[in-house]
Amino acid sequence: MIREVNIEDALHMKDLIFIDVRSESEYEQDTIPGAINMPVLNNSEREHVGYVYTQVDRDKAKTLGLKYASTKLVEFYEKAKSIEKNKKNIALFCYRGGMRSNSVANVLSTMGINLYLIKGGYKSYRKYVLEELVKHEGKYNYIVLHGYTGTGKTKILKMLESHGKSILDLESLAKNAGSVFGNIAFEGESNSQKKFESLLLDKFENIDDSFIFTESESKRVGKAVLPEFLFNDMEKGYHVLIETTLEKRVENLVDDYISNAPCTIDEEIEKAIKKLRKKIGGDKVDILIEELGKKNYSIIARELMINYYDPLYKYSIEKQSKYHKIIRYTDIEYAVMELIKFVDTLY
Numbered sequence: 001m002i003r004e005v006n007i008e009d010a011l012h013m014k015d016l017i018f019i020d021v022r023s024e025s026e027y028e029q030d031t032i033p034g035a036i037n038m039p040v041l042n043n044s045e046r047e048h049v050g051y052v053y054t055q056v057d058r059d060k061a062k063t064l065g066l067k068y069a070s071t072k073l074v075e076f077y078e079k080a081k082s083i084e085k086n087k088k089n090i091a092l093f094c095y096r097g098g099m100r101s102n103s104v105a106n107v108l109s110t111m112g113i114n115l116y117l118i119k120g121g122y123k124s125y126r127k128y129v130l131e132e133l134v135k136h137e138g139k140y141n142y143i144v145l146h147g148y149t150g151t152g153k154t155k156i157l158k159m160l161e162s163h164g165k166s167i168l169d170l171e172s173l174a175k176n177a178g179s180v181f182g183n184i185a186f187e188g189e190s191n192s193q194k195k196f197e198s199l200l201l202d203k204f205e206n207i208d209d210s211f212i213f214t215e216s217e218s219k220r221v222g223k224a225v226l227p228e229f230l231f232n233d234m235e236k237g238y239h240v241l242i243e244t245t246l247e248k249r250v251e252n253l254v255d256d257y258i259s260n261a262p263c264t265i266d267e268e269i270e271k272a273i274k275k276l277r278k279k280i281g282g283d284k285v286d287i288l289i290e291e292l293g294k295k296n297y298s299i300i301a302r303e304l305m306i307n308y309y310d311p312l313y314k315y316s317i318e319k320q321s322k323y324h325k326i327i328r329y330t331d332i333e334y335a336v337m338e339l340i341k342f343v344d345t346l347y
Contacts, residue, residue: 002109005091005116007124015088019079021100022122030194032093032125033202038076040069040100069103076104080113090115097121126194129201136204137229142168142237143343146216146317149309150249150301151242152332153215154256159336165343166209173199176222196224211343216316239320240342242335243328246302252332253301266292269300280307 010016011032018035020027023046027037041049045068053061083090090113094100097120105117118124145153157167176190191199214234219226226234244252258265273288284307291299325342329335 001114002105003114003116004119006119007128010091010116010118011128013089013091016091016116017083017088018091018093018118020122021092021094021104026095026122028189028195029192030126030198031122033198035093036079038072038079040072040094040104041065065099066103069100073104073107076108077111077113080108080111080115084113091118092116093118093121093125095121096123125198129194129197133197133201133204133227134229136201138233139204140207140212140233141210141346142234143211143213143339144216144234144237144239145213145242145339146239146320146323147242148249148313148317149305150253151244152248152252152335153242155252155332156242156335156339157213157215159332160213160339163336163340165340166207166212168203168212168214170214170217170221170226173203174221174224176224190222191224193224196221197227200227200230211346213339213343216320218316238324238342238346239322240339241317241320241323241326243326244332244335245330246305248330248332249305250298250301253305254297257301258297266295273300276308 005013010018018032020031020035020037021040022031022037023039023041023043024037025043027035027039031037039046045065049061049065049068052064080090090108092101092105092115097118101117101121105115108115120127145156147153154169154171157169161167174191174196175188216234216239217226219231257269270289270292273285273292277285284303288300288303291303325338327335327338329338
């Protein structure tokens with residue numbers, strides 16, 4: 001049996017598994033958080049069908065699409081049965097809730113699978129995101145962490161979360177840590193604006209606290225631009241400056257970028273360093289690449305902070321007119337506990 005459901009209702013249903021039947025590239029651009037991608041037409045097939053549809057003959061395109069889709073029906077059925085065995089429900093969607101999702105739904109229904117179809121498909125979800133995001137304006141009090149690169153702000157956020165505090169890790173949502181080295185800390189491409197906004201809304205909808213810890217950011221993080229209301233709400237928040245020694249900052253930076261890094265990390269670092277020739281000079285770049293060959297990551301981190309990161313972020317740190325608290329630490333756990341004490345005084 002096939003039942004249509006609005007996206008608002010579907011997102012609040014328990015035990016519902018979303019299956020996105022759009023192509024891989026559409027899925028990567030954005031999807032409902034947690035959705036499984038099972039393309040009716042993969043990237044190359046979708047491109048082929050599209051070409052035939054616009055340049056050759058519409059009926060031939062439909063026949064071609066059916067041919068491609070038919071090879072995947074067994075996989076869809078087996079996946080649907082597996083989900084049913086786990087006592088969960090299925091919700092299918094494509095871009096507009098049209099031919100792709102309907103064709104799969106009809107076949108699965110014929111095979112005895114009960115499922116939902118999202119009315120309006122992904123397009124209705126995107127509309128929902130834009131409408132719901134702005135409802136979070138002025139809803140939270142932000143505690144914004146400032147500090148030079150390597151002061152462990154992201155690490156502090158994760159530790160605060162482990163203590164049960166609400167955080168908003170904007171760099172993780174954007175999959176970019178800022179600066180020329182911004183995407184090295186994350187696998188794959190930085191998230192699109194649409195995906196960033198989807199993940200941001202999902203995060204908001206799972207926060208039940210009035211205070212949120214976050215890191216100071218410019219309006220742009222990687223490919224994503226912060227919603228105007230979020231940027232303004234952060235500006236109005238409580239601002240905390242985090243400080244530590246240069247040695248600790250070097251240790252944090254190496255840990256952030258090198259620990260659990262893929263085997264290609266040196267290639268990515270070298271590419272990033274080479275982009276700095278105009279910023280720090282060709283001689284320094286050559287020296288850093290030489291140190292990279294020796295895997296002297298601490299030397300590289302120290303030099304980059306002194307000659308690149310600190311001058312880059314000095315203005316943004318000094319332009320903040322007032323810090324509600326300054327925390328200097330040698331043990332990062334101390335900084336975390338001081339932040340917890342600080343927020344407790346605000347309730």
